[in-house]
Every structure is written in C-alpha cells, then in structure tokens.
C-alpha cells in the first residue's frame with residue numbers, strides 16, 4: 001500500500017521539506033507521498049491521534065511543535081531526549097520513536113570542511129533550540145571542547161550542567177574569540193531590522209577560524225560577511241538543512257539520500273548559493 005509521510009508545523013506553507021522528500025521518494029521509485037500539514041495548537045492532540053489511526057509511515061515536526069510531540073512518542077533517541085525536542089518521528093511496527101536530526105545534520109556539514117579533533121575549541125553563540133541540538137551532537141560525537149555563550153547566560157549554564165563543557169557571557173566570548181577554532185552562530189541577532197546587531201563583535205577572530213551560521217537564506221548573513229572579512233572560513237546553514245532531512249529519509253527508508261539533489265532543489269527555490 002502507498003505510504004504517507006508528512007511535515008507538521010505552523011506556519012508550514014514555505015517549508016522546503018516536501019520538495020526535497022518528494023524528489024527522494026521519486027528518485028528511489030518508492031510508492032509514497034510526503035505532504036505538509038498546517039496544525040493548530042488546540043487541535044494538535046487530535047491530529048496526532050489521526051496520524052496514528054491512519055498509519056502514517058513517518059513525519060517531520062517543525063516549529064512550534066518540536067516539544068509538544070514528546071508525550072505522543074513510544075520511545076525517544078538519546079540526542080532528542082537531551083535536547084527535549086524532536087524533528088523526526090520514525091514508525092516501526094506502529095510504535096513512534098522521536099529523533100532530532102538537526103545536530104547530526106549540522107555536524108555532517110561541518111565535517112565536510114573540517115575534521116574535528118580533541119584540540120578543537122568550539123564556541124556556540126546562542127542557547128535556543130538549534131544551539132541545543134548542535135551542542136548535544138557535538139558533545140556526543142566529537143571530543144572537542146565546547147563553550148556556549150548566550151545573552152541570558154543562565155540558559156547556557158543550564159545546557160552544559162553535568163557535562164565537561166563551559167558556559168560564558170557574550171562579552172567573554174567577544175574578548176576571548178581568538179581562542180576558538182570553530183564558531184557557530186545560532187542566535188537570531190543580526191537577522192532582521194528589529195534585531196540588527198550581531199551578537200558579538202568579531203574583531204578578535206583569528207584568521208583561519210571556521211565560522212558557520214545556521215541560516216541559509218540569505219546565503220551570507222551579516223555574521224558570515226563580517227567573519228569573512230576577518231579571514232574566517234565560512235559555511236552557511238544549507239548543509240545542515242539538507243543533511244537533517246537526508247538523515248530523516250535514511251531513518252525512514254534505510255536508503256541513502258542524494259544530498260546533491262536535495263541541495264539543488266533548495267537552491268532553486270530560494271535562489272541562493274552555497275557558501
């Protein structure tokens with residue numbers, strides 16, 4: 001019987017997940033569809049029951065439901081549990097298991113331009129949902145030292161509690177920026193007219209540092225522009241976005257996902273570039 005996959009969120013109309021997954025399903029000649037569903041907070045529980053009853057084969061979850069899904073799961077992967085957020089549900093024998101593929105997706109992208117070793121000092125700017133996913137993937141899968149800097153420093157302290165990793169203020173990050181080999185920008189600072197300033201000055205950034213942003217549209221954020229002028233090797237959020245979807249597809253189907261195909265689909269839609 002034809003399988004159904006979907007992405008749930010609000011808003012959802014501009015999600016590029018249906019285009020990427022549909023292309024993968026077609027390329028692999030799978031008898032399946034992937035569709036977007038716009039859900040409301042009030043009817044979320046009913047919708048989950050509906051998906052279960054209809055026998056959904058797997059789905060993605062985006063904002064604002066990544067935490068709301070937790071009570072509906074039968075099992076949760078260790079990194080998703082650590083993040084307290086799920087972006088992918090895998091269905092096995094009718095049982096729902098939650099995963100968070102954002103962090104692994106980010107790491108896969110970073111590793112294509114930089115092998116990570118125990119000598120790496122990683123600075124993550126921000127302590128929101130994306131930061132958490134990246135932090136837990138890096139902490140689980142690499143032996144680099146990680147520091148989280150956040151405007152509200154208590155959030156960073158809570159994230160690293162019980163780990164060997166560190167939390168600092170944005171001011172400390174700015175002063176000691178040259179100590180870091182990899183800097184990951186996950187804050188919403190500098191992205192809009194309402195929030196135009198970068199989270200920190202990049203004056204002290206050492207040339208050759210890897211600087212990445214989780215945003216891919218625009219292709220070069222103000223943070224990446226500035227980092228590049230200080231000699232950083234920059235990477236935008238496109239690999240993370242493509243890889244998180246590719247990992248979800250692999251979890252559902254056991255098949256390798258054509259990341260190049262996915263990347264081209266995204267670039268065609270947003271008219272952007274990879275950097």
Ligand code: ATR
Pocket residue numbers: 125126127128129130131150151152153155186187188189190195198199
């Ligand atoms: P996401 O889930 O996409 O990671 P989020 O949870 O809304 O986003 O988190 C936004 C992050 O951007 C937070 O770390 C926030 O800092 P606070 O925890 O102090 O709110 C950070 N942020 C937003 N505006 C900022 C600004 N003007 N300067 C510095 N950090 C900012």
